[in-house]
Amino acid sequence: MATGYIRTEADQPAPDTSPAEEVAELLLLTAGEPTGPVNISWEQEPGNI
Amino acid sequence: MTEKLNLSGPADLLATIAHLLGRTPTESFVILTAQGGALGATVRVDAPAHIEPMNYAQTLTSYATNDEEATASYVVVYSDEDLDNYAYAAHVAALVNELATARMPVRNVWLVTSTHWADFGTDDHNSLDEIRDSNANATLVYNGSAQDVDVYNPALLGTWALSVQAPAGSEEDRAAACTAWAAALDSTETPDTQTMRELAGAFQHKMIRDYLFCETINTQNGNFADVMLGKFNGRPDWERVDRAEALAFELMKAVPSGQRAPMLTLMGWLEWLKGRGTQADRYLKLAASDVEDFRLAVLLRELIGRGYIADVARDSTTSYRRRII
Numbered sequence: 001m002a003t004g005y006i007r008t009e010a011d012q013p014a015p016d017t018s019p020a021e022e023v024a025e026l027l028l029l030t031a032g033e034p035t036g037p038v039n040i041s042w043e044q045e046p047g048n049i
Numbered sequence: 050m051t052e053k054l055n056l057s058g059p060a061d062l063l064a065t066i067a068h069l070l071g072r073t074p075t076e077s078f079v080i081l082t083a084q085g086g087a088l089g090a091t092v093r094v095d096a097p098a099h100i101e102p103m104n105y106a107q108t109l110t111s112y113a114t115n116d117e118e119a120t121a122s123y124v125v126v127y128s129d130e131d132l133d134n135y136a137y138a139a140h141v142a143a144l145v146n147e148l149a150t151a152r153m154p155v156r157n158v159w160l161v162t163s164t165h166w167a168d169f170g171t172d173d174h175n176s177l178d179e180i181r182d183s184n185a186n187a188t189l190v191y192n193g194s195a196q197d198v199d200v201y202n203p204a205l206l207g208t209w210a211l212s213v214q215a216p217a218g219s220e221e222d223r224a225a226a227c228t229a230w231a232a233a234l235d236s237t238e239t240p241d242t243q244t245m246r247e248l249a250g251a252f253q254h255k256m257i258r259d260y261l262f263c264e265t266i267n268t269q270n271g272n273f274a275d276v277m278l279g280k281f282n283g284r285p286d287w288e289r290v291d292r293a294e295a296l297a298f299e300l301m302k303a304v305p306s307g308q309r310a311p312m313l314t315l316m317g318w319l320e321w322l323k324g325r326g327t328q329a330d331r332y333l334k335l336a337a338s339d340v341e342d343f344r345l346a347v348l349l350r351e352l353i354g355r356g357y358i359a360d361v362a363r364d365s366t367t368s369y370r371r372r373i374i
Contacts, residue, residue: 006184017256018258018259018344019256020262020277021184021348023273023274024348024352026274027278027357028351031351031352032076033088035095036326037095037353037356038092038093038356038358039325040092040115040326041069041070042089042360042365043088043091
């Protein structure tokens with residue numbers, strides 16, 4: 001299902017906001033506390049431990 | 050090579066982390082998930098600065114649970130912080146509890162410093178040479194795994210180039226830019242100078258730039274929100290993504306400083322899609338310094354700094370894979 005958002009009157013984007021900027025702005029409205037960037041990788045060929 | 054990598058002890062496992070992540074972490078917590086005798090996800094997060102242990106542990110555990118198959122885990126603390134007083138002991142204890150609650154109990158916790166490694170909470174001082182000389186490290190290096198090499202190399206950018214002009218932004222401009230960008234990504238040849246400068250010019254127009262970002266991923270559904278978040282129809286063509294990063298750097302060579310931010314932002318976004326938050330943050334920071342407060346770079350950097358992981362990187366079947374063996 002595609003991601004959809006509804007803006008309230010209080011958080012309308014600036015007129016020159018690009019689509020990508022608008023998406024990032026909307027996500028930040030509900031983003032968590034600053035924790036620093038996360039790196040995630042997946043084992044390509046699972047090793048035997 | 051199709052054989053499995055045998056990890057027979059802590060040194061082997063610790064050696065493997067640098068290969069999985071592309072570089073050896075510093076001041077970080079790393080969680081490796083496991084199912085039976087096989088590794089799953091490797092998650093790296095900055096060591097906690099001012100985050101309360103329980104919050105930190107819950108956040109990290111939420112990242113680890115992206116591996117829905119995991120039945121166990123390992124924790125590695127990379128730090129030189131206050132070693133005499135077992136820095137982060139409360140965070141480690143909380144994390145062990147949270148991972149157990151999430152049904153992936155911790156098998157071992159290790160500390161790796163710049164001088165030694167040890168079981169966490171002990172005064173052991175095992176040599177880092179054990180990691181470097183481990184069978185796993187030797188096998189991985191022999192098979193071609195190496196630390197990541199940055200696509201971005203400022204020494205190659207040159208000091209002088211003519212500015213490029215952004216197009217007016219008509220529908221025809223957008224279509225032409227997308228066609229040229231797709232052709233460049235699909236070709237094995239480097240575009241000629243004129244094409245490079247036209248593409249670099251197109252990236253200067255923020256609306257066209259966004260379309261060029263989308264055009265880079267050929268498994269997307271056309272919804273800007275989905276594309277930006279890495280929610281795709283299938284596994285992206287990661288070789289195309291690698292090529293896009295290399296091409297973005299070539300475009301940076303065609304323009305002076307002050308016009309490189311859009312390409313750096315593309316590189317940062319693509320690194321984020323790959324699950325490499327640290328590298329993404331670095332490129333986005335460079336973008337925001339090339340053009341002060343470059344809006345998209347600032348926003349993406351803040352998002353990534355809040356621990357947001359791209360959807361495509363959360364799933365082992367769609368994620369980018371470093372070839373390590």
